[in-house]
Amino acid sequence: MIQDTKYKLTIGWLYPELMSTYGDRGNINVLTKRCEWRGIRVDILNLSVGFDIKLLKNINLLFMGGAEDIQQQIVAKDFTVQKIKALKKKVEDGTPGLYICGALQFLGKYYKDASGTKIKGLGIFDLHTEHPGAYTKRFIGNIVTRSDLASPIVGFENHGGRTCLGDNLKPFGMVIKGFGNNGGDKTEGAIYKNSIGTYLHGPILPKNPQIADFLISKALILKYGAGVKIKKLEDSLEKKAHDYILQKIASFE
Amino acid sequence: MIYLLVLLGKVIIFISKTLNIGSGSTWPGHIAVETYKDFIKRELTRNKHLKIVLIAGTNGKTTTGKLIRTILEENGNKVFQNEAGANLLNGIASSLIKNSNLVGNIKFDYAIFEVDENTLSLVLDNLKPRALVLLNLFRDQLDRYGEVNIVANKWKESLEKIDIKTSLILNADDPKIAFLGNNKNNSFYFSVKGESFIQEHASDSTYCPRCGEKLSYERVTFSHLGNWKCKKCGLKRKKPDIENYESYPLPGIYNKYNTHAAILTARVLKIGESKIKNYLKKFKPAFGRQETIEYNGKNIQIFLSKNPASFNQSLQTINELKAKNVLFVLNDRIPDGLDVSWIWDVDFENYFKNFRSVSVSGDRVYDMALRLQYANNESRITYHELKIYEDLKEAIGKETKKLKAKEILYILPTYSAMLDLRKILTGKKLL
Structure with missing residues (x-):
């Protein structure tokens, strides 16, 4: 149990001005507050276009949100070979991270957009995404999935791209209700080491606080050693908001 | 024909x-x-x-x-x-x-x-x-x-x-x-002379519409509006x-x-x-847009708040009006948008401490309550401190009853919530 200020985490927020739509910022609020309520100090480090890769060294947790196409193109230009290498190392070292929607697509090998243009991804996750064209159906609506981390997970999805996972990459969750990665194989997002990629907005963390606690806990263990345990918080409001989505979805069955 | x-x-x-x-x-x-x-x-x-x-x-x-x-x-x-x-x-x-x-x-x-x-x-x-x-x-x-x-x-x-x-x-x-x-x-x-230099979180077009470069602002009035180049x-x-x-x-x-x-x-x-x-000088507000309605002998003022920019503006305005009693009503019906993620783009943090009584209602009452729980800078608001009403009519009834004689209850509803609210407020008048 920790309840003092000897612990401190630095959260690296990748491209906050560009990759932050659909309330993605809420995930940062939740990570910050859930640390502070436990006496863990938090620094948020904004990693904007042109950021120095040396900054990555002291980062304990990474977050990247979704974006519109034009903004994704600006970000893609900022990923130099060195930057990709440095980020890949962070992920391989087990730095926990949360990557939403467009960020999930970025982690993969490539993203083919609605016009057919192929945008190269970071190649950190063994997945690829294709948008079948502007006139195909977008996957929009409330979504429920199950995973080992928290079950059921609730969120809101809104994406045109269809993501396919490589053979060795585990999905983050399996769809109970909704579309998920591609509307076909029931997979949703991907998890590799401590990095979670997901299509879930909502934002995902407020109504699924176990995922926030997983990320915080992993970050502390990586920094301070395996013995660190975090205090449980009273999550009755979180649960009420979570259960409302389940009820709402059940009432449409 | x-x-x-x-x-x-x-x-x-x-x-x-x-x-x-x-x-x-x-x-x-x-x-x-x-x-x-x-x-x-x-x-x-x-x-x-x-x-x-x-x-x-x-x-x-x-x-x-x-x-x-x-x-x-x-x-x-x-x-x-x-x-x-x-x-x-x-x-x-x-x-x-x-x-x-x-x-x-x-x-x-x-x-x-x-x-x-x-x-x-x-x-x-x-x-x-x-x-x-x-x-x-x-x-x-x-x-x-x-x-x-x-x-x-x-x-x-x-x-x-x-x-x-x-x-x-x-x-x-x-x-x-x-x-x-x-x-x-x-x-x-048209423009507005402004003095703020801080950009709110929910800013959208801070990139040059011609070449895509990040824009520089000499000053910002709110969101992405200001003197840009x-x-x-x-x-x-x-x-x-x-x-x-x-x-x-x-x-x-x-x-x-x-x-x-x-x-x-x-x-x-x-x-x-x-x-x-x-x-x-003859102008009277359109319904739900700063419209004042009397209910149970108390005054209620409605500020339609339907997206991050309009919500931030409502919060800033009621704060300038020294609002003490606030009710947020969040719905997720078709006119409101089915996705309520956007409430996390609203900067509640900036105004929260000035309000004395904060209550929430609407279809997504718990989402709004949760947002506010994470918005409080001082300490964690507990489940009991925030007044949560699943029933809008009860919210209005109880929250107006507690008002002192000259006080105003400021209500910030989404679109369909505003219609519900007016039905309750004006329906009552007719009876």
Whole structure:
């Protein structure tokens, strides 16, 4: 149990001005507050276009949100070979991270957009995404999935791209209700080491606080050693908001 | 043909009113346009005297429309508008039917039409407005409208072929809107003098609409509005035709923009300065937009808050009005957007400590409560400190009861919540 200020985490927020739509910022609020309520100090480090890769060294947790196409193109230009290498190392070292929607697509090998243009991804996750064209159906609506981390997970999805996972990459969750990665194989997002990629907005963390606690806990263990345990918080409001989505979805069955 | 459609439309309006199944604000027009796709064009060719003012933008359409209407009516002009929410092509056609006589003649001087962001291009294919007012483009219901950039690009395409006789009333402070202007002397720009330097989180178009470079701001009024320029390609804010006025009919920076847009429109329509000033004094707020309603002997003021930009503006304005008692009502029905993620883009953190009593209600009451729990900077608000009402009527009843005699309950609802709220408040009055 920790309840003092000897612990401190630095959260690296990748491209906050560009990759932050659909309330993605809420995930940062939740990570910050859930640390502070436990006496863990938090620094948020904004990693904007042109950021120095040396900054990555002291980062304990990474977050990247979704974006519109034009903004994704600006970000893609900022990923130099060195930057990709440095980020890949962070992920391989087990730095926990949360990557939403467009960020999930970025982690993969490539993203083919609605016009057919192929945008190269970071190649950190063994997945690829294709948008079948502007006139195909977008996957929009409330979504429920199950995973080992928290079950059921609730969120809101809104994406045109269809993501396919490589053979060795585990999905983050399996769809109970909704579309998920591609509307076909029931997979949703991907998890590799401590990095979670997901299509879930909502934002995902407020109504699924176990995922926030997983990320915080992993970050502390990586920094301070395996013995660190975090205090449980009273999550009755979180649960009420979570259960409302389940009820709402059940009432449409 | 046109007579028949007008007649048919009028019959539908009559039937739906009589049977109480709606005011017929979209169906008659829908049928008319479906049967005869040039219905609007033909109807307007028959009524060349009718001048049209179109208003589009994410926030402020209704208030700006009402401001322009007030000025015109005080000036002795006959004016009609499309009905609230009926802002697609069928709503405009319905409005024409409703306001014409049986043979399709319209005895009005002006029509003011609010137009949905995604419908503007289609509307411009069907009619030539005397003035086109473009207010702003903010993040709003991404699940329905899609990306802000896509809307801006569509507008750009339509405006390139717009008739020179149409005056464009554009927001100079909104880069994407200002970029729609041209050099043909039919573009007029409004702005607001501001002093803030901090950008809110929910900013959208901080990138150059011409070259994509990040914009520099000398000052920001709110969200992405301000005095901007691009250091790379040199594109910059146009010199505004109006940026300040001696008095405003409503508080809030956003209403300064709305008022400036209305004044500029009135000037284009050749109404004299002193007249405009006097006419504005007669303005009464549109429903739900800072409208005050008395309930149980107490005053309630409603600030429609439907997306991050409008919510932030409501919070800032009620804070300036020294609000102490606040009720947030969040719904997730079709007019509100099914996705409530956007509440996390609202900067509650900046205002929270100034409110004495905060309560929440609406379909998504727990999402709103959760947002506030994470917004409190001092300490964690517990489940019990925040007043949570699943039932809106109970929320209003209990929250008004606690007010001291002169106090106001400030209610910030989403669109459908505002309609529910008015039904409760005004329904009570009738009984």
